[in-house]
Amino acid sequence: MKTSVNAITLMMVILGLSSAQAHAEVIAQQNTVLVGYEYLLNAEDKNPNLYDQPYLVLANTTVADWGSVTGWLRLENPLDTAKNQQDKDAGATTKVWLKLDYNLGSSPFNLWVQSFTNANEACTEQNLYLGASYDVLVGKLKGTVGVGLHYGYGSFSPTGASFHALTGGAVTVMLGYPITPHWFAKFYYESQFNRSDEHRQTFNYDSYGHQAVLGLDYRFNEHWxxxxxxxxxxxxxGALNGGGEVMLEAGYHF
Structure with missing residues (x-):
């Protein structure tokens, strides 16, 4: 689990730095605890290695005058209660995600750094992005669009394959839109393209891959x-052959 430990340490360091800058003005800051369940749709039929599972997320978002940083720690099937499609214990997975956008002067452009770590008994995967992002502000629609280089490393224990390489590029889009005071829509898209041969062979990936998430939250109040x-x-x-899924979650924000 060395990869996961390194990512968690990095998350703590970045979040600590964002809070420690005494000269910086914190515009907004929020911590979140999410409890949810993931239901597979056609992803289950196309990917026999996937399964329905519960998850727990701990997250932090900080917006300051220098930029923004957001990150989460996601524990999938943390109590190992889910069964896989072969009716065996599915095991737990730890995922850590970080996104840092540092303002470039007074322009809407930012230095963009992003990290994602995935670790379980079968595989470890680390993705690091470095590039530029652009702040989107159109009416009530807010977010960022980023593009950059992608460096990754990882291993897959069933085959013994591993890689570490500069592996093409990456694009992300993260948007949020308050429909009403209670309803909030959000969208996230992330893709990797021109992946290296070593990367593709280790995880049996195509040259291009993506995930796209469309969400809708109902806010009872500022906390729930x-x-x-x-x-x-x-x-x-795990979705090598594509497919969709639905997640239901309850959140507490403070």
Whole structure:
């Protein structure tokens, strides 16, 4: 689990730095605890290695005058209660995601750094992006669009394959839109393209892969939310053959 530990340490360091800048003005900051369940749709038929499972997410978002940083720690099937499609214990997976956008002067452009770590008994995967992002602000629609280089490393224990390489590029789109004071829509898209031969062979990926998430939250008040999300993956994670899934979750924000 060395990869996961390194990513968690990196998350703590970045979040600590964002809070420690005494000269920086924090515009908004929120911590979140999410409890949810993931239901496979056609992803289950196309990917016999996937399965329905519960998950727990701990997240933080900080917006300051220098930019923004957001990150989460996601524990999938944390109590190992889910069964896979072969009716065996599915096991737990730890995922850590980080996104840092550092303002480039007074322009809407940012230095963009992003990290994603996936670790379980079968595989480890680390993805690092470095590039530029652009702040989107159109009416009530807010978010960022980023593009950059992709460096990754990982291993897959059933085959003994592993890789570490500069592996093409990456694009992300993250948007949020308050429909009403209670309803909030969100969208996230992430893709990798021109993956290296070593990367593709290790995880049996195509040259291009993506995940796209469309979500809708209902906010009871400033602390409690209920949400539903639709996610589609193609040559991404365990969804090698594509497919969709639905997630239902309850959140507490503070």
């Amino acid at each position: 939310t209920l949400g539903t999300l639709y996610k589609h993956r193609q040559s991404w994670g």
